[in-house]
Amino acid sequence: MVPFEKLGIVAGRGDLPLKVAQRASSMGVGVTVLILKDQADPTLYQDQYACHIIRMGAAQASIDLVRSLGIRDLVFVGAVNRPSLFELRPDKKALTIVGSSLMKLGDDGLLRSVISYLEEKEGLIVHPIHTILDDIMPETGQLGALAVPSEVQADIDKGCAVLNAMAGLDIGQAVVVQNGVILGVEAAEGTDSLIERCGHLKRAGREGGPGPVLVKLSKRQQTERADLPTIGPNTISAAARAGFSGVVIQAGRSLLVSKAETIAAADAAGLFLLAVTDGNDTQ
Amino acid sequence: MVPFEKLGIVAGRGDLPLKVAQRASSMGVGVTVLILKDQADPTLYQDQYACHIIRMGAAQASIDLVRSLGIRDLVFVGAVNRPSLFELRPDKKALTIVGSSLMKLGDDGLLRSVISYLEEKEGLIVHPIHTILDDIMPETGQLGALAVPSEVQADIDKGCAVLNAMAGLDIGQAVVVQNGVILGVEAAEGTDSLIERCGHLKRAGREGGPGPVLVKLSKRQQTERADLPTIGPNTISAAARAGFSGVVIQAGRSLLVSKAETIAAADAAGLFLLAVTDGNDTQ
Numbered sequence: 001m002v003p004f005e006k007l008g009i010v011a012g013r014g015d016l017p018l019k020v021a022q023r024a025s026s027m028g029v030g031v032t033v034l035i036l037k038d039q040a041d042p043t044l045y046q047d048q049y050a051c052h053i054i055r056m057g058a059a060q061a062s063i064d065l066v067r068s069l070g071i072r073d074l075v076f077v078g079a080v081n082r083p084s085l086f087e088l089r090p091d092k093k094a095l096t097i098v099g100s101s102l103m104k105l106g107d108d109g110l111l112r113s114v115i116s117y118l119e120e121k122e123g124l125i126v127h128p129i130h131t132i133l134d135d136i137m138p139e140t141g142q143l144g145a146l147a148v149p150s151e152v153q154a155d156i157d158k159g160c161a162v163l164n165a166m167a168g169l170d171i172g173q174a175v176v177v178q179n180g181v182i183l184g185v186e187a188a189e190g191t192d193s194l195i196e197r198c199g200h201l202k203r204a205g206r207e208g209g210p211g212p213v214l215v216k217l218s219k220r221q222q223t224e225r226a227d228l229p230t231i232g233p234n235t236i237s238a239a240a241r242a243g244f245s246g247v248v249i250q251a252g253r254s255l256l257v258s259k260a261e262t263i264a265a266a267d268a269a270g271l272f273l274l275a276v277t278d279g280n281d282t283q
Numbered sequence: 284m285v286p287f288e289k290l291g292i293v294a295g296r297g298d299l300p301l302k303v304a305q306r307a308s309s310m311g312v313g314v315t316v317l318i319l320k321d322q323a324d325p326t327l328y329q330d331q332y333a334c335h336i337i338r339m340g341a342a343q344a345s346i347d348l349v350r351s352l353g354i355r356d357l358v359f360v361g362a363v364n365r366p367s368l369f370e371l372r373p374d375k376k377a378l379t380i381v382g383s384s385l386m387k388l389g390d391d392g393l394l395r396s397v398i399s400y401l402e403e404k405e406g407l408i409v410h411p412i413h414t415i416l417d418d419i420m421p422e423t424g425q426l427g428a429l430a431v432p433s434e435v436q437a438d439i440d441k442g443c444a445v446l447n448a449m450a451g452l453d454i455g456q457a458v459v460v461q462n463g464v465i466l467g468v469e470a471a472e473g474t475d476s477l478i479e480r481c482g483h484l485k486r487a488g489r490e491g492g493p494g495p496v497l498v499k500l501s502k503r504q505q506t507e508r509a510d511l512p513t514i515g516p517n518t519i520s521a522a523a524r525a526g527f528s529g530v531v532i533q534a535g536r537s538l539l540v541s542k543a544e545t546i547a548a549a550d551a552a553g554l555f556l557l558a559v560t561d562g563n564d565t566q
Contacts, residue, residue: 082464082486162452169445171465181365182454185468188484197480201471203365 002131004073006030008066010054011040012078016230016257018044020077020132025049027132032069034062038087039080056083060093063122074118074126076111076226111226128224135259138275140251144263146272148246152210154180156248159215160276173219173229176244178202178212191216191231192238199242210245217276218253232257236265236273246272253278285414287356289313291349293337294323295361299513299540301327303360303415308332310415315352317345321370322363339366343376346405357401357409359394359509394509411507418542421558423534427546429555431529435493437463439531442498443559456502456512459527461485461495474499474514475521482525493528500559501536515540519548519556529555536561 007029011017017040021031033045037055045051052069054062066074088094097117098110118124130137142148148156155177162175162182172186176198183198195214202212216229231249239247247266249256254275256262266273290312294300300323304314316328318336328334335352337345349357371377380400381393401407413420425431431439438460445458445465455469459481467481478497485495499512514532522530530549532539537558539545549556 162454165452166449169448169465171445171468175470181471182452183471185454185470187458187468188464188466189480193480197472197476 002027002029004029004125006032006069006071006073007132008032008034008069008071008074010034010036010074010076011045012036012076012080013039013041014078015044016129016255017077019257020075020129021045021049024132032071034066034074036078036080038083040078055089056080057088057090057094059097060091063093063118066124072124074124075129075132076115076126077129079227079230115225126225129228129255133255136255136257138249138251138254138256138259140275140277143256143273143275144266144271146246146267146270148272148274149210152213152245152272155210155213156215156274156276158182159213159248160217163215163217164278167217167219170219174214174216176212176214179209183212186216191235195235195238195242195244199244202243211243213246213248214239214244215248216254217248217250217278224253228253228255230255230257231262233261233265236262236269236271240265240269240271244271246274248274248276251275251277285310285312287312287408289315289352289354289356290415291315291317291352291354291357293317293319293357293359294328295319295359295363296322296324297361298327299412299538300360302540303358303412304328304332307415315354317349317357319361319363321366323361338372339363340371340373340377342380343374346376346401349407355407357407358412358415359398359409360412362510362513398508409508412511412538416538419538419540421532421534421537421539421542423558423560426539426556426558427549427554429529429550429553431555431557432493435496435528435555438493438496439498439557439559441465442496442531443500446498446500447561450500450502453502457497457499459495459497462492466495469499474518478518478521478525478527482527485526494526496529496531497522497527498531499537500531500533500561507536511536511538513538513540514545516544516548519545519552519554523548523552523554527554529557531557531559534558534560 007024009017009020009031011033021033024031032050035042035051035053037053052065098113115126118126158180159175159177163173174186174191174194175182176184183201184194186194198212218229290307292300292303292314294316304316307314315333318325318334320336320338335348381396398409401409441463442458442460446456457469457474457477458465459467466484467477469477481495501512546556
């Protein structure tokens with residue numbers, strides 16, 4: 001049982017916030033969805049849950065709202081497109097929280113600033129998503145029916161090594177590797193776009209060798225309370241379309257949405273799906 | 284005057300090998316173009332220069348050919364698409380040169396292996412391209428009419444810092460930065476493709492702020508005798524189309540083809556063009 005009666009779900013894009021709302025509700029927790037304006041789709045929530053639309057730049061109004069609702073416990077769920085300063089229109093409180101570094105911090109730095117502020121100065125508690133969705137983080141090991149083909153192991157090792165070397169840089173944490181060559185590195189474009197372009201760059205299959213591998217790990221400094229790397233059925237279908245051989249994620253530091261469906265999709269497409277602990281244990 | 288009478292130009296893609304052939308000819312050097320099969324376009328050279336088509340995997344035949352022509356001095360010019368093992372069909376000599384690591388080495392490692400072998404075991408000399416095209420390497424400083432806008436300086440610093448941190452990884456050495464955010468990292472897709480996708484990811488211009496910056500530096504371990512980062516008029520027009528504010532390259536470690544034309548294109552499009560020494564001197 002979760003140790004709170006009320007939960008505020010700060011909802012970004014996608015349907016993951018809805019899954020959190022459904023699970024929390026089913027556990028008897030009173031759910032309020034704080035719909036991030038221009039990010040979450042209000043129609044997903046409005047008929048079923050108490051909802052309020054909040055604007056990212058309106059920090060004072062949002063904090064006042066959370067207080068007036070008697071909410072102490074929050075989760076941040078769903079992707080957020082980084083707004084322009086024009087769209088953000090930060091209020092005085094928002095500027096206080098992130099300071100003059102507003103547009104200079106990477107996404108991680110920004111999120112960490114916001115969460116630290118809410119916890120240290122406002123007495124709120126920001127929980128990681130797996131407090132609610134306790135089956136969303138994969139455990140270490142082979143997840144689907146297919147084992148990692150031995151000739152792909154070196155590519156997995158290389159992908160993990162490159163990501164670990166890049167981990168302090170606050171850029172994307174996914175790479176695509178084939179035959180020892182890094183075909184693509186993710187930054188702001190998103191994993192699906194990375195997969196698609198690497199499908200066009202991959203070595204022709206005339207040799208019958210294995211296709212590329214997607215390796216997606218958590219950044220070292222990434223807060224587990226927001227924005228962990230996420231894969232789901234769409235990732236698998238994109239990888240299958242692009243002729244990949246498999247997908248590697250991180251156990252305990254990434255989100256596997258619709259786990260059963262994702263694994264079934266990998267099995268059906270003949271892709272392996274592996275969860276490594278920290279990228280230094282890829283065997 | 285160059286210190287040799289005969290030059291073998293190992294020609295990859297694009298028209299840069301032709302420029303080298305023209306310049307060397309104009310200096311009185313006897314030019315033989317060694318056209319890499321499936322990479323260089325033979326029709327560019329066949330009417331004007333002594334030409335032989337060589338296959339990348341046929342190392343013994345290529346070395347024998349170079350010897351029989353009395354050539355000691357070589358340049359490697361032009362991009363090369365990494366072939367599949369099927370396409371490469373390496374002969375015994377090629378396998379000796381790169382060893383069992385053939386498909387595991389990154390592009391840099393492969394090129395360094397080949398060049399070391401030719402110099403140390405075969406007594407050939409591989410010259411950097413600027414031995415011939417002595418105006419192709421930019422000097423440090425502002426190259427076009429436009430100075431770097433002060434609000435872009437932090438993005439240039441960040442791009443250089445990220446590239447320097449990635450320099451040991453043998454992946455691409457170009458990034459796109461805007462407002463402190465790394466929009467894209469180049470791997471195998473090429474700079475034009477990087478520019479195009481970052482054009483779609485850039486922050487909307489409603490604030491009147493500056494567009495993204497392309498920063499393209501040489502990898503630390505990259506041999507200057509092949510495959511230095513290259514920009515030219517096409518890079519500028521791609522960056523202009525995508526709404527970029529400017530382009531940063533590396534003095535003495537990158538190739539600026541068609542220099543006058545490239546600078547004129549940047550000036551016409553309102554882009555700055557800056558050459559930094561090593562990415563630690565970005566002011």
